[in-house]
Amino acid sequence: MTITLLLEQVFNGIQSGVTLFLVAAGLTLILGIMDLVFLAHGAQVMIGAYAATGFTLLTGNFYLGIFLAIPLTFASGYLLEYLIIKHLYKRDHMEQVLATFGLILFFNELIRIGFGPAALFSNLPPSLSGFVYILPETPYPVFRLIVIFIGLALAIGIYILVAKTRMGAMVRAGAANPDMTAALGVNIHMLRRFIFSVGASLAGVAGMMLAPLTVVEPGMGEPLLILSLVVIIIGGIGSVRGAFIAAVLVGLVDTIGRVFLPDMLRAFMSQSAADGAGPALASMMIYILMAVILVFKPTGLFPPKG
Amino acid sequence: MKHTIMAVAVTTLMLANSSAFADTFKVGYMTTLSGSAGIIGKQMQNGVNLALKHTGGKLGGHDAEVIFVDDQRKPDVAKQLANRLIKRDKVNVVAGIIWSNLLMAIHKQVTRSDILLISSNAGPSPLAGDKCHKNFVSMSWQNDQTSEGMGKYMQDAGIKSVYMLAPNYQAGKDMLTGFKRHFKGEIIGEVYTKLGQSDFQAELSALRSAKPEATFIFQPGGMAVNFVKQWNQSNMDSVSKLYSVFAVDGISLPALKETAIGTINTQTWSPDLDNDMNKKFVADYKSAYGGYPSFYAAQAYDTMMAIDHAVRTSGSTKTEAMRSVLAKGNIPTTRGLLAMNTNQFPVQNVYLREVILDKEGNATLKIIGTVMENHGDVYAKDCKF
Structure with a gap:
């Protein structure tokens, strides 16, 4: 293990962490502020990826594809809230789970009917497919660096939106006491719809950034949903700051554990035992992390006040 | 007049149905149809359907019914589905299975129920070695x-x-x-x-x-x-x-x-493999479903053809009779006449x-x-x- 390899893996971890954050940010707001168990958030990732890839194939321009896809993901979130989700706020959590699980199946099937079951392949334009030397002898794909920057920029943007703006104050007030906020003249219905649509767009952006890196296929968002549930539990449900720190933490632990743990086990185990235990342990690392954090901080790292 | 026609039509339908039910040969075909691996299952389904088209909807002369089930790539789901195919649907053969871990999960319950289990893909090493069972036949390969x-x-x-x-x-x-x-x-x-x-x-x-x-x-x-x-x-x-x-x-x-x-x-297979059965399979697959078949489709096709061959040659739908035909090899497939090893896995190029x-x-x-x-x-x- 060299120090450059370790640094490169840190970059990989941060990159997967910020992608995870974009999914988790919307989910933590929906779960924490709107008190809604929404399982179909992975479908928003898939919609984002399909929208960007579809528009890119249609227009032949990657940037134009992204530009057209962002409003579409916002609109899909808006429409979903208006048609289905708004009826679920007053229902209990089990019914929300059932309804939103149904939405997962619905969206996967819809995509399969529209685009077919085969994976789509979205290529990067030549301007984004090069390498940058982040360290000597360590070329790193440009697009993955861009993903890190976009993720960080959006994280700062969400922080400012929630903590510093009038809109953010309304969001926080709506979380603390929705009835009182409504009595003071804030349109709580529109506020919820706005939060939901922003959450959907963020997940959509995560899908757009994943599309050129991985395959675009039905159900592609589901593994991310499970990871982002881990993230918001670690971070504290409803906390954007907590989601960010937890996402990067999960990204780093997962990446570094996955690569170095089997090698480390081989140092004091037989080859075959290490081959068996290493990958199994590596895939458990984030759940072990979650369990340990919950022992010391049962409400997560940064539970929202109030 | 109208009533007479209706009556005749209904009677004909009933007769047709009852005769079909009498000796319908049932295959429970397990594959992954949902999630990211759903495309593999789709190709296998196409392969099975194409085989039935080529045999005129029959297997060894019997009317055939294929029940497709979606294992979702989950071993627990696969176990439940296998149980349902055996007990409720009373299938003659359980076939398919993409993933080795799923095959390991279901092989005992199928083979011990004295039902023939044919893999169209997975070939885990334990089932080829000390955990082998005479009611299990591979139409693919050992991993x-x-x-x-x-x-x-x-x-x-x-x-x-x-x-x-x-x-x-x-x-x-x-x-x-x-x-x-x-x-x-x-x-x-x-x-x-x-x-x-x-x-x-x-x-x-x-x-x-x-x-x-x-x-x-x-x-x-x-x-x-x-x-x-x-x-x-x-x-x-x-x-x-x-x-x-x-x-x-x-x-x-x-x-x-x-x-x-x-x-x-x-x-062990390729779309350009030079034999008549494969040429026909690839050409008909392309015209029916568009695009090249994968080996998954070819092996699914071979599985159905092997069942057809086993029932026809033995003249029986009994598990032991079908098995002993397949164990002899010489099975017509898209890989040519397929030979069988002593553990009922193919010997092939x-x-x-x-x-x-x-x-x-x-x-x-x-x-x-x-x-x-x-x-x-x-x-x-x-x-x-």
């Missing part, structure tokens, strides 16, 4: 066979060092074991990834710093598309040469297209294939050599029925 071919090819090509990656489940372990049986060079890395993993960047970073001469992967279905895509994005060709099994195939090629041109893999563009500009595979002829697996000696 090690294909990667043994690649290991031998790379050994003969004089490759000195290799880095291996496979998903962490039964088939992944079998594939790497098979590879190491004939490859005697240095193994720089042996990495087990998560089944269904989509981002391999961390593994590629580690691979780059290890600088192996060659890289060998087993990554079935969508995992291969992700791996090869990220391999190219990270310009890994400048570091190492990529060899694969069950990665670059009819499933991933429509997505990989020209990025995979020139890459080499081994397989392993071909070296290269990705090329066909006349229409679609990526496909072409046989460029035969690495192993009439190759059986090493586990057969441990199998006692």
Whole structure:
């Protein structure tokens, strides 16, 4: 293990962490502020990826594809809230789970009917497919660096939106006491719809950034949903700051554990035992992390006040 | 008049139905139809349906009914479905199964119910060796066979060092074991990834710093598309040469297209395999479903043809009668007349294939050599029925 390899893996971890954050940010707001168990958030990732890839194939321009896809993901979130989700706020959590699980199946099937079951392949334009030397002898794909920057920029943007703006104050007030906020003249219905649509767009952006890196296929968002549930539990449900720190933490632990743990086990185990235990342990690392954090901080790292 | 016609029509329908029910031969076909591996299941379903079209909807002269079930790539779901096929649907044969870990989960309950179990894909080593059962027949391969071919090819090509990656489940372990049986060079890395993993960047970073001469992967279905895509994005060709099994195939090629041109893999089947049955299969598949069939489709087709052959030859639908026909080999398949080992796994050629563009500009595979002829697996000696 060299120090450059370790640094490169840190970059990989941060990159997967910020992608995870974009999914988790919307989910933590929906779960924490709107008190809604929404399982179909992975479908928003898939919609984002399909929208960007579809528009890119249609227009032949990657940037134009992204530009057209962002409003579409916002609109899909808006429409979903208006048609289905708004009826679920007053229902209990089990019914929300059932309804939103149904939405997962619905969206996967819809995509399969529209685009077919085969994976789509979205290529990067030549301007984004090069390498940058982040360290000597360590070329790193440009697009993955861009993903890190976009993720960080959006994280700062969400922080400012929630903590510093009038809109953010309304969001926080709506979380603390929705009835009182409504009595003071804030349109709580529109506020919820706005939060939901922003959450959907963020997940959509995560899908757009994943599309050129991985395959675009039905159900592609589901593994991310499970990871982002881990993230918001670690971070504290409803906390954007907590989601960010937890996402990067999960990204780093997962990446570094996955690569170095089997090698480390081989140092004091037989080859075959290490081959068996290493990958199994590596895939458990984030759940072990979650369990340990919950022992010391049962409400997560940064539970929202109030 | 109207009433008479109706009455006749209804009676005819009832008669037709009752005669069909009398000796309908039922096949429970288990595959993955949902999730990211759903495309594999779709291809297998196409292969089964095409076989039935070719046999006129019959298997060995009996009217055939195929019940497709979706295992969702989950062993627990597979167990429930197998139970339902055996007890409720009372099928004659359970067939299909893509994933080795799922086959391991269901094989006991099927074979012990005295129902014939035929794998269209998975070939886990325990079922070829000491855990073999006479009611289990493979119409695909034993997992090690294909990667043994690649290991031998790379050994003969004089490759000195290799880095291996496979998903962490039964088939992944079998594939790497098979590879190491004939490859005697240095193994720089042996990495087990998560089944269904989509981002391999961390593994590629580690691979780059290890600088192996060659890289060998087993990554079935969508995992291969992700791996090869990220391999190219990270310009890994400048570091190492990529060899694969069950990665670059009819499933991933429509997505990989020209990025995979020139890459080499081994397989026991190929769309250009030169025999009448295969030519007919590939041509009819392309016209019915568009695009090339993958080996998954071919093996599903072979499975149905094998059942047809077993029932016809034995003149019986009893498990033991069908099994003993299949155990003799000489089964007409898209791989020619298929021979059977003592453990009821095929003895077959392993071909070296290269990705090329066909006349229409679609990526496909072409046989460029035969690495192993009439190759059986090493586990057969441990199998006692």
